[in-house]
Every structure is written in structure tokens, then in C-alpha cells.
Amino acid sequence: MKRILVIGATGQIGTELTPGLRARCGGENVIAAGHRREPGTALREAGPYAALDVRDRESLAVLVTTYGIGTVYHLAALLSAAAEARPQAAWELNMNGLLNVLEVAAAHQCAVFFPSSIGAFGPSTPRVNTPQLTIQRPNTIYGVTKTAGELLCDYYHRRFGVDARGLRFPGLISHTAPPGGGTTDYAVEIFYAALRGEQYVCPLAPSTRLDMMYMPDAVRAAIEVMEADPAGLRFRNAYNVTAMSFTPEELYREIRRHLPGFSMTFAVDPVRQAIADGWPEKMDDSAARRDWGWAPGYDLPAMAADMLEKLSARLEGKGRMRNAE
Numbered sequence: 001m002k003r004i005l006v007i008g009a010t011g012q013i014g015t016e017l018t019p020g021l022r023a024r025c026g027g028e029n030v031i032a033a034g035h036r037r038e039p040g041t042a043l044r045e046a047g048p049y050a051a052l053d054v055r056d057r058e059s060l061a062v063l064v065t066t067y068g069i070g071t072v073y074h075l076a077a078l079l080s081a082a083a084e085a086r087p088q089a090a091w092e093l094n095m096n097g098l099l100n101v102l103e104v105a106a107a108h109q110c111a112v113f114f115p116s117s118i119g120a121f122g123p124s125t126p127r128v129n130t131p132q133l134t135i136q137r138p139n140t141i142y143g144v145t146k147t148a149g150e151l152l153c154d155y156y157h158r159r160f161g162v163d164a165r166g167l168r169f170p171g172l173i174s175h176t177a178p179p180g181g182g183t184t185d186y187a188v189e190i191f192y193a194a195l196r197g198e199q200y201v202c203p204l205a206p207s208t209r210l211d212m213m214y215m216p217d218a219v220r221a222a223i224e225v226m227e228a229d230p231a232g233l234r235f236r237n238a239y240n241v242t243a244m245s246f247t248p249e250e251l252y253r254e255i256r257r258h259l260p261g262f263s264m265t266f267a268v269d270p271v272r273q274a275i276a277d278g279w280p281e282k283m284d285d286s287a288a289r290r291d292w293g294w295a296p297g298y299d300l301p302a303m304a305a306d307m308l309e310k311l312s313a314r315l316e317g318k319g320r321m322r323n324a325e
């Protein structure tokens with residue numbers, strides 16, 4: 001069996017996609033790679049781990065040949081707000097990293113998964129029911145790298161036969177790995193504050209509606225699109241996928257149904273707000289539904305209930321560990 005390589009395995013998506021793939025394909029068949037020398041024990045003990053800087057094409061090629069890799073999930077990237085603070089670093093990681101992955105994939109006949117984003121759209125894109133094919137004029141460096149990444153993946157498919165496929169993810173919400181540097185991070189941070197009994201200071205205005213998805217759906221979508229029959233794929237990079245759409249105010253009200261004492265105030269971050277104002281409120285994901293059977297499992301109430309349950313267990317576990325030290 002050809003093995004799978006997950007690049008960015010210690011990041012927001014990789015932390016959950018890697019165990020998902022290992023449960024499905026066997027721990028030894030999924031190689032986790034990240035920039036950290038020492039990942040967490042769960043990742044290290046469940047299968048092989050390699051430290052990798054994806055900007056180093058030679059090391060990537062060695063990894064692919066050593067392990068006989070057939071599919072690469074390439075997740076390493078700077079998120080939107082972090083990229084805005086360091087545009088050149090974002091280009092180097094998000095673009096040159098992807099170029100290296102596609103070059104190595106072309107040389108070694110690997111399939112490639114590329115996560116694009118709502119960030120691949122911009123202020124001139126329709127924000128409601130954003131079509132699969134529409135105007136893409138992003139005005140952030142993150143969006144520029146995502147749009148260019150989509151096109152580069154399609155180019156390598158057409159020109160060199162690389163089986164490159166991708167999804168445009170909305171904001172992703174997870175209780176496992178914190179995102180870091182994204183515009184949609186508030187939708188994760190708010191749960192930590194609520195469970196710690198703290199007031200949450202939201203960096204986006206109360207009515208900022210954005211497209212969102214719970215991580216179990218995102219992991220399943222990534223695996224499903226890579227396992228889909230290629231004959232049915234009218235698009236490759238990248239399919240719109242969505243699950244829910246809400247404002248900070250609506251998320252706050254949903255959390256308060258479980259934790260009535262929770263409170264939130266606002267201190268709008270102009271950088272994040274400007275980014276969010278150019279992103280879709282909700283994408284039209286009918287092409288993904290039709291072509292490979294995409295269907296989300298979590299809406300806002302289901303996601304919030306599961307987040308609160310899982311995150312509170314995790315935070316309690318950490319508290320117990322601290323007390324025992």
C-alpha cells in the first residue's frame with residue numbers, strides 16, 4: 001500500500017486529520033511531518049513522525065521516497081492575520097512550500113490535497129451563496145496565496161498529471177488544536193473563555209457573519225474528496241464546502257443557552273475586521289454535494305454542544321494534571 005504524508009501535522013487541521021487517517025489506514029501508513037522537532041506524544045506514538053521544513057524541497061523528496069508516499073496532504077501555511085503581519089514569510093511558506101510539494105508529487109506520482117479557504121475570495125465576490133465559479137480578487141496576502149495555490153494545483157494537474165484536489169474551507173472550529181493567526185479564531189477562543197468563566201473580548205463586530213465548519217466535518221471532507229471517483233470531479237481546486245454561518249452575537253447566544261453566566265464585549269481589531277468584511281457569509285457548496293456527495297454533519301447548535309462537552313473535559317483533564325504535579 002502506498003503511504004500517506006501529512007505536512008503540517010501539528011497544526012490546526014493536521015492535529016485531527018492525522019489521527020483520522022491513521023484510524024482509517026493504519027498508524028504505520030500515515031507519516032506525520034511538522035516543523036516541530038518534538039511533537040506531542042499522541043502524534044509520535046501512533047505512527048512515524050518526521051521534522052520537515054516544506055520550503056526544503058530536497059528533504060521533502062527524501063521523505064517521499066523513503067516512505068513510498070502515494071498521497072500528500074499539504075496543510076502547512078500561515079493563516080490570514082499572521083500572514084498580513086509577515087507577507088513575505090507567508091509567500092515563502094504558503095507558495096514556495098506548495099510549489100515544492102507539487103514538484104515532488106509530479107516526480108514521484110503522488111496525489112496532493114490542498115486546503116484553500118474562504119480567504120480565496122475578496123470584497124468584489126458575492127458574499128451570500130458565493131458560487132463555485134466566481135470573481136476571485138482577494139486583497140490579503142493569505143488570499144493571494146490561496147487563489148494562486150488553487151490555480152497552481154490545477155496547472156500541475158493539467159500539465160503534469162498530478163492528482164491534485166482541494167477544498168475551500170470556511171473558518172474551522174476545533175477543541176483539539178488552537179488555530180493561531182486566523183481571522184475566524186474568535187469562534188474557537190470564545191469557547192475557552194466561556195468554560196474558564198472569563199469574559200470574552202471579541203475582535204470582530206457583533207454582526208460579522210462568516211462561513212464556519214466543525215473540525216470533524218472538515219476532516220471527513222478532506223478524506224472524502226481524496227477518495228472520490230475522479231470521473232465525477234468537474235472541479236479540482238477547489239470545491240466550496242460549508243456547514244453553518246453565524247455572527248459573533250449568534251454564537252454568543254448559543255453558548256449562553258448552556259452557560260447563562262457567560263458574557264462578551266467587543267474590541268474590534270481593524271486588521272481582522274477588514275479581512276472578515278471581504279469574506280463570504282456563506283458559500284454555495286452544491287457542486288461538492290453533487291459531485292462527491294458532500295454533506296455536513298454539524299450545524300451551530302450541534303457544534304456548540306459538542307465543543308462545550310469535549311473542551312470542558314479537556315480543560316478539566318489539564319487542571320487535574322496540574323493539581324497532581
Ligand code: SER
Pocket residue numbers: 079080081116117118119142169170171172181182183184185
Ligand atoms: N480560518 C482561516 C483564517 O481565519 C481562513 O481560512 O485565516
